[in-house]
Every structure is written in C-alpha cells, then in structure tokens.
Amino acid sequence: xxxxxxxxxxxxxxxxxxxxxxxxxxxxxxxxxxxxxxxxxxxxxxxxxxxxxxxxxxxxxxxxxxxxxxxxxxxxxxxxxxxxxxxxxxxxxxxxxxxxxxxxxxxxxxxxxxxxxxxxxxxxxxxxxxxxxxxxxxxxxxxxxxxxxxxxxxxxxxxxxxxxxxxxxxxxxxxxxxxxxxxxxxxxxxxxxxxxxxxxxxxxxxxxxxxxxxxxxxxxxxxxxxxxxxxxxxxxxxxxxxxxxxxxxxxxxxxxxxxxxxxxxxxxxxxxxxxxxxxxxxxxxxxxxxxxxxxxxxxxxxxxxxxxxxxxxxxxxxxxxxxxxxxxxx
Amino acid sequence: xxxxxxxxxxxxxxxxxxxxxxxxxxxxxxxxxxxxxxxxxxxxxxxxxxxxxxxxxxxxxxxxxxxxxxxxxxxxxxxxxxxxxxxxxxxxxxxxxxxxxxxxxxxxxxxxxxxxxxxxxxxxxxxxxxxxxxxxxxxxxxxxxxxxxxxxxxxxxxxxxxxxxxxxxxxxxxxxxxxxxxxxxxxxxxxxxxxxxxxxxxxxxxxxxxxxxxxxxxxxxxxxxxxxxxxxxxxxxxxxxxxxxxxxxxxxxxxxxxxxxxxxxxxxxxxxxxxxxxxxxxxxxxxxxxxxxxxxxxxxxxxxxxxxxxxxxxxxxxxxxxxxxxxxxxxxxxxxxxxxxxxxxxxxxxxxxxxxxxxxxxxxxxxxxxxxxxxxxxxxxxxxxxxxxxxxxxxxxxxxxxxxxxxxxxxxxxxxxxxxxxxxxxxxxxxxxxxxxxxxxxxxxx
Numbered sequence: 001x002x003x004x005x006x007x008x009x010x011x012x013x014x015x016x017x018x019x020x021x022x023x024x025x026x027x028x029x030x031x032x033x034x035x036x037x038x039x040x041x042x043x044x045x046x047x048x049x050x051x052x053x054x055x056x057x058x059x060x061x062x063x064x065x066x067x068x069x070x071x072x073x074x075x076x077x078x079x080x081x082x083x084x085x086x087x088x089x090x091x092x093x094x095x096x097x098x099x100x101x102x103x104x105x106x107x108x109x110x111x112x113x114x115x116x117x118x119x120x121x122x123x124x125x126x127x128x129x130x131x132x133x134x135x136x137x138x139x140x141x142x143x144x145x146x147x148x149x150x151x152x153x154x155x156x157x158x159x160x161x162x163x164x165x166x167x168x169x170x171x172x173x174x175x176x177x178x179x180x181x182x183x184x185x186x187x188x189x190x191x192x193x194x195x196x197x198x199x200x201x202x203x204x205x206x207x208x209x210x211x212x213x214x215x216x217x218x219x220x221x222x223x224x225x226x227x228x229x230x231x232x233x234x235x236x237x238x239x240x241x242x243x244x245x246x247x248x249x250x251x252x253x254x255x256x257x258x259x260x261x262x263x264x265x266x267x268x269x270x271x272x273x274x275x276x277x278x279x280x281x282x283x284x285x286x287x288x289x290x291x292x293x294x295x296x297x298x299x300x301x302x303x304x305x306x307x308x309x310x311x312x313x314x315x316x317x318x319x320x321x322x323x324x325x326x327x328x329x330x
Numbered sequence: 331x332x333x334x335x336x337x338x339x340x341x342x343x344x345x346x347x348x349x350x351x352x353x354x355x356x357x358x359x360x361x362x363x364x365x366x367x368x369x370x371x372x373x374x375x376x377x378x379x380x381x382x383x384x385x386x387x388x389x390x391x392x393x394x395x396x397x398x399x400x401x402x403x404x405x406x407x408x409x410x411x412x413x414x415x416x417x418x419x420x421x422x423x424x425x426x427x428x429x430x431x432x433x434x435x436x437x438x439x440x441x442x443x444x445x446x447x448x449x450x451x452x453x454x455x456x457x458x459x460x461x462x463x464x465x466x467x468x469x470x471x472x473x474x475x476x477x478x479x480x481x482x483x484x485x486x487x488x489x490x491x492x493x494x495x496x497x498x499x500x501x502x503x504x505x506x507x508x509x510x511x512x513x514x515x516x517x518x519x520x521x522x523x524x525x526x527x528x529x530x531x532x533x534x535x536x537x538x539x540x541x542x543x544x545x546x547x548x549x550x551x552x553x554x555x556x557x558x559x560x561x562x563x564x565x566x567x568x569x570x571x572x573x574x575x576x577x578x579x580x581x582x583x584x585x586x587x588x589x590x591x592x593x594x595x596x597x598x599x600x601x602x603x604x605x606x607x608x609x610x611x612x613x614x615x616x617x618x619x620x621x622x623x624x625x626x627x628x629x630x631x632x633x634x635x636x637x638x639x640x641x642x643x644x645x646x647x648x649x650x651x652x653x654x655x656x657x658x659x660x661x662x663x664x665x666x667x668x669x670x671x672x673x674x675x676x677x678x679x680x681x682x683x684x685x686x687x688x689x690x691x692x693x694x695x696x697x698x699x700x701x702x703x704x705x706x707x708x709x710x711x712x713x714x715x716x717x718x719x720x721x722x723x724x725x726x727x728x729x730x731x732x733x734x735x736x737x738x739x740x741x742x743x744x745x746x747x748x749x750x751x752x753x754x755x756x757x758x759x760x761x762x763x764x765x766x767x768x769x770x771x772x773x774x775x776x
Binding site: 050052104167181185195 | 414499514519568597680681683684685686687688689691693694695696699718722723725726728729
C-alpha cells in the first residue's frame with residue numbers, strides 16, 4: 001500500500017486513493033477545503049482549485065517535486081509522496097487567491113440567502129478569505145429562474161462546481177440541464193423548454209455548495225439555525241428512506257438527505273421523501289442529528305443531549321478530582 | 331537561400347492537386363515509409379530530434395513512444411489544426427497551399443502509431459480550408475493512399491476532417507478530444523494523458539499540423555540527415571508567421587538557429603521595420619508568450635545574439651527570455667502602445683476562457699477590466715500592482731495552459747514596460763483615442 005506524508009502526518013492508503021481522501025483519513029486541520037469535489041459522485045472535482053496542494057516529492061522512485069500546485073481531489077497518491085498543504089505559505093497564498101476569485105462575482109447576499117449557515121463558500125471565505133474585496137467593477141448578474149416545480153436557480157451565486165450536472169448524470173434517469181456559454185458568462189441552464197422533473201432531482205439542491213439551487217418549498221421560511229435537525233427514516237421503495245427532518249416544533253419545514261462531516265451526502269433520497277412527506281407521523285424519528293461541521297447550526301443552543309451529559313459528567317469528574325487533590329494536600 | 335522542406339514548391343501552380351504534388355516528388359516518402367516497419371519510423375522521428383511545432387516543443391518521437399498498448403484497443407492520431415493563437419497563421423497557409431503534404435504526413439504517422447482511424451480537427455472559422463482538405467483526401471482515396479490495404483502493405487486508414495465551432499480552448503489537446511467526441515470543449519484533468527486515455531478513452535496522439543507535415547521530410551531524408559539542420563536540440567526547419575509592423579509580413583520557413591536580427595532586418599525575411607522606424611518590442615511565438623523589448627529580443631542578457639531556436643529564445647527564463655511557441659512572430663514599432671496591445675490580448679483570453687476552473691474564469695475577466703480601466707485613464711498605481719498580483723494567482727493554478735497563456739503576457743508587459751503603465755496612470759490626458767475604448771456598462775463603480 002502506498003504511504004503518503006501530508007504536512008508531516010504519514011498514512012498508508014489503498015492504491016488509487018487521492019491526496020484529498022488520504023488527508024480526510026488523517027483528519028484535522030490538514031484537510032484541504034473542497035468546493036466541487038464530492039466523494040459520492042464519479043468524476044467530480046478539479047474545477048474550483050481550492051484544494052490545491054504542493055507536492056514536494058512525487059514518489060519514492062521519482063523524488064522530484066511537481067512543478068505546479070496540483071488539485072488534491074484528482075491526484076492519486078504515490079508511494080513515498082510528500083505533500084504540503086498548510087505548511088506551505090505558497091499554497092495558502094494560492095488558496096486565498098482562489099477564494100478571492102470565487103467571491104469577486106458572488107453577490108454576497110448571505111443575509112437573504114437560504115443556504116447561509118450551511119454554505120461551503122461561507123465557511124471557505126471565513127477560513128481563507130480576506131475581509132475586503134479588491135474588485136471594484138459591477139458584478140456579473142443573471143435572472144433568477146425556476147427550473148422545475150421544486151428548484152429555484154440563482155445563477156448569480158453559482159460557482160460552477162458541476163456537482164448538480166454530475167448528480168443529474170449519475171443519479172437521475174435523464175439530464176436535462178447543463179452548462180451553457182463559456183468563460184465568466186457560463187451558466188447552468190436547462191435545455192430549451194425543459195424542466196428538471198425527476199424523482200431524484202432534489203439531490204441537486206443538497207449537493208450545491210452555495211445557494212445557487214434552493215428548495216422552492218422551503219425558500220424564505222426560516223433560517224437553518226432556527227430549526228431542529230432530526231434523523232428519521234421511513235420505508236421507501238425508491239430510496240433508502242434515511243433523511244434529516246428540519247423541524248420547528250411539530251412542523252417539518254424541509255427534508256434533506258444526511259450529510260457527513262465533509263458535508264457530503266452518501267445516500268441520496270428521492271423527491272417523494274423530500275417533498276411529499278411533510279407530516280411527522282409519516283416518519284420514524286430516531287433522534288437529534290449532530291451537525292459536525294463548523295457551522296452556526298452546531299453552535300446554537302440545540303445539541304445532542306447524550307454527548308452533552310457525557311461532557312458535563314467529565315467536567316464534574318475533573319472538578320471532583322481537583323477538590324480531592326486540594327483536600328488531600330492540606 | 332535557406333533550405334526549404336515544408337514550403338518547397340509552394341508557389342507551383344496547382345500544387346494543391348494530387349497530380350502536381352506527385353509530379354514534384356509528393357508521396358515518395360509515403361512509399362518509402364510503407365516499406366519500413368512502424369517501429370523504424372518512430373525511430374527515425376526520434377533520431378531527427380523533431381519537436382512539437384504547436385507551441386510546447388515536446389520531442390515528437392518521445393511523445394509517440396509513450397502511447398499505451400493495451401491489447402484489443404485501437405489507437406488514434408489527431409492532427410491539431412485548430413490554429414487560433416493570435417499572430418499565428420502558418421498551419422492555415424500550409425494546409426491551404428499544400429494539403430497533400432499534411433495528408434501524406436498523416437498517413438505515415440498513423441502507420442507508425444498503428445492508428446486505423448485518424449482525424450484532422452480544423453478550426454471552425456477555416457471552413458474553406460476544410461473544403462480544400464476534403465478534396466485532397468478524396469484524391470488520396472482515389473489514388474489508393476487511403477482506404478483499405480494502402481499500397482499493398484495491408485494497412486488500412488480512414489482519414490476524417492472535423493471542424494470545430496470556433497473556440498480557442500479546443501486547441502488544447504484534451505479540450506480538442508472532448509470536442510471531437512461531441513461534448514463541450516472543456517479540457518480534461520491530467521493525468522491520465524491522451525497517450526493512455528484519449529479519444530473514446532483509447533490511446534491517442536495529438537500533433538500539430540506542422541509537426542505531422544515535418545514527418546514527411548524526416549522520412550524522405552532520414553532522421554540523421556534532418557537532425558543536421560538547425561542548432562543543438564532545435565533541429566530542422568520551422569514555419570514562422572511574421573506580422574505586425576514589418577515591411578514583409580508572411581509565412582517564412584527558417585532553419586532553426588537563424589539570428590533574430592537577421593530574421594527581422596534581412597530582405598529575405600521580414601525586410602525591416604515599417605517606415606524605417608525603431609523596433610520597440612517583439613512577441614516571438616504567438617500572443618501567449620512573454621513580450622520582450624527590442625534590446626532583449628536581439629541580444630540575450632549575456633550579450634550573445636539571440637537566435638530563433640527553442641533554447642536561445644528561452645535563455646534567461648521569464649525574467650529576460652521568452653519562448654519560440656507556435657511561431658507567431660509579432661513585431662511592434664516605437665509607435666505601439668504596449669498597454670493597448672496587452673488589453674487586446676487579455677480581452678481575447680477573457681473571451682476564450684472555457685469557464686471550467688475558477689482562477690481563469692474569474693481572473694481573465696478581472697485583468698481585462700483592470701487593464702481597460704488603466705487604458706481609459708482611470709487607473710491608479712495600485713491597479714498595476716493588482717494586475718501583477720492577479721496574474722500570479724492565475725499562473726500555474728489552472729487545469730489547462732490557457733491560464734498561463736493569459737498570465738504570461740500581463741506579467742512580461744509589466745516587467746519590461748512598467749514605465750508605460752505608470753505614464754497612463756499619471757498623465758491620463760495624454761492617452762490617445764480614449765473615447766474609442768469607452769464602454770458604459772463596464773466602467774468602475776466610483
């Protein structure tokens with residue numbers, strides 16, 4: 001098995017693993033951010049360039065460094081490869097540049113955007129962006145479009161990650177949308193007189209890293225951090241039926257698929273589960289969902305009670321120990 | 331008079347027909363090649379030291395030997411005739427005048443690579459050249475040079491010409507392959523390289539028109555003989571399309587190693603600068619290579635005369651050198667505004683960016699806007715530094731070389747002509763024809 005070293009952490013990974021996957025196996029700070037890569041979609045990644053890293057040593061056989069920074073999501077590891085991510089100032093500078101490029105034409109309308117709070121671009125710019133833009137020209141804008149009954153397209157917010165195109169290609173029966181035009185006027189659009197009406201089309205919303213594709217049934221209903229995410233499942237013939245219900249009291253505001261710590265959906269859900277089952281009686285509620293990611297959702301008052309109890313217990317234990325130490329010292 | 335291999339007999343009337351081409355020694359190399367083994371042809375090309383003429387200058391023989399050989403999978407040869415680099419027009423000239431030279435080269439190269447189907451991907455705007463090529467291909471089929479069992483060798487080849495829809499990005503080899511497959515011309519992420527997974531996921535070689543045409547003289551004269559022409563690792567002859575402020579613009583065939591000074595000033599080639607003016611700058615190999623001021627293009631930093639060869643032109647790296655590139659030689663006299671010229675180049679790259687990866691999609695447009703701002707007299711010194719910063723954040727961070735191609739001209743223009751940018755910023759009232767460049771929708775928000 002090839003052994004790769006990322007920022008000083010070594011790990012052995014199966015043949016064909018990419019640098020990004022290897023970094024995720026190590027975990028922590030050294031994981032490069034990714035805006036377009038999606039592990040459950042084949043052939044995704046390589047476009048946004050936020051995950052670029054420097055390969056200081058190509059492999060044990062050929063120790064030359066790679067001449068240019070590479071996209072870690074699409075570069076397979078070689079045995080003896082040495083990768084620099086956060087230890088290379090050059091990479092951090094380049095990443096800052098990419099974030100700036102992604103933001104120059106982004107409307108930054110987070111206060112009115114439904115994605116705010118669970119937006120990858122928000123997290124990315126918080127971590128790697130600058131506080132002030134150097135761009136002083138009018139931003140590129142597009143008309144808002146309804147693409148089908150359930151999805152609203154805000155092309156202005158799009159970063160052209162191609163994830164929704166890959167979802168339509170790989171999960172739905174037929175892709176009726178794609179990228180039109182080129183350069184900075186390239187846009188996601190449906191084909192002439194076509195609407196996205198497919199049993200699995202709702203997943204396009206889940207994979208969208210920004211607020212370009214939003215759920216028309218949920219638009220402007222609530223901020224995500226005011227809702228309680230609950231794991232729930234139901235018997236579904238089309239999909240796994242495992243979903244997250246975003247609830248306010250007894251009311252279900254929206255249903256999404258379950259996202260892991262990298263904000264990626266592993267089991268996609270069908271539109272019936274997503275849009276037609278808005279009554280809590282139709283679901284078996286398993287319990288509160290813990291949101292792992294650095295997000296305002298996990299920072300609010302609502303937390304997983306069990307882990308909270310555990311944490312309090314630990315603290316009490318420590319306090320008790322301290323007190324015993326002190327008393328024994330006297 | 332210098333030796334001509336590709337442009338030999340180019341002025342013979344009717345050389346674009348099979349009859350005249352054959353009467354002047356055409357298809358003799360093919361007949362010779364068909365008596366050789368494919369591996370021998372590859373060996374000859376390796377010996378010749380022929381390097382890719384499309385811009386990167388990668389050794390052709392080595393590229394051919396990289397092609398993967400999985401059993402039962404066909405090979406493809408694609409000729410990249412999507413010549414769209416501003417300043418480059420050598421391939422068009424060659425295909426228009428001597429289409430059979432390219433076809434002969436295609437047959438020999440396909441035979442060497444074991445490809446039974448080959449394509450010429452031609453730029454959509456050159457539709458009239460497509461008709462010339464199609465007529466020539468038909469003549470080759472009729473003469474038995476294409477089709478089944480070519481010249482009794484048992485080798486079959488079908489040759490197709492495919493027009494693009496007019497996109498610079500489809501000249502990038504993987505973008506070209508995507509386009510040929512009928513998809514959007516987005517470059518692929520490498521690896522895998524086309525030699526392993528190219529057209530229809532099969533091993534594919536993509537070569538420039540001039541490279542494939544040069545295979546014909548390599549075979550007819552032998553690789554060793556060909557390698558004697560030129561200088562050092564730059565062997566053979568190269569087509570240079572000279573344009574700009576020179577007295578005799580046109581396509582010239584030079585032996586690599588010709589001094590740049592001789593190329594510009596001798597009557598045999600460019601014939602000096604228009605109106606006896608002074609040379610200001612030269613873009614030596616198509617718009618994407620770094621621009622050089624006259625003192626650096628005529629002499630290397632060490633004081634040696636600069637030669638037209640891959641090595642000599644890149645002497646000094648990007649600090650003081652440039653590249654031979656595709657051979658689009660643009661000379662500019664002292665009346666030229668570098669800022670206006672640069673804006674024009676940047677506008678081109680902005681327009682041609684495919685929009686796949688973020689630095690190029692957003693960065694090219696941003697650079698264009700900043701340059702336009704400087705050009706119309708609204709710029710500040712900070713904007714020049716900003717431009718420098720943006721180009722640095724595009725270069726080397728993109729999927730394909732278009733990002734680099736957009737960044738290099740900006741970097742070199744600021745490196746060598748910063749004073750001129752500052753002049754635009756400090757004395758906006760002196761800028762000529764400002765109104766010509768105004769566009770209301772795109773002015774900076776003040």
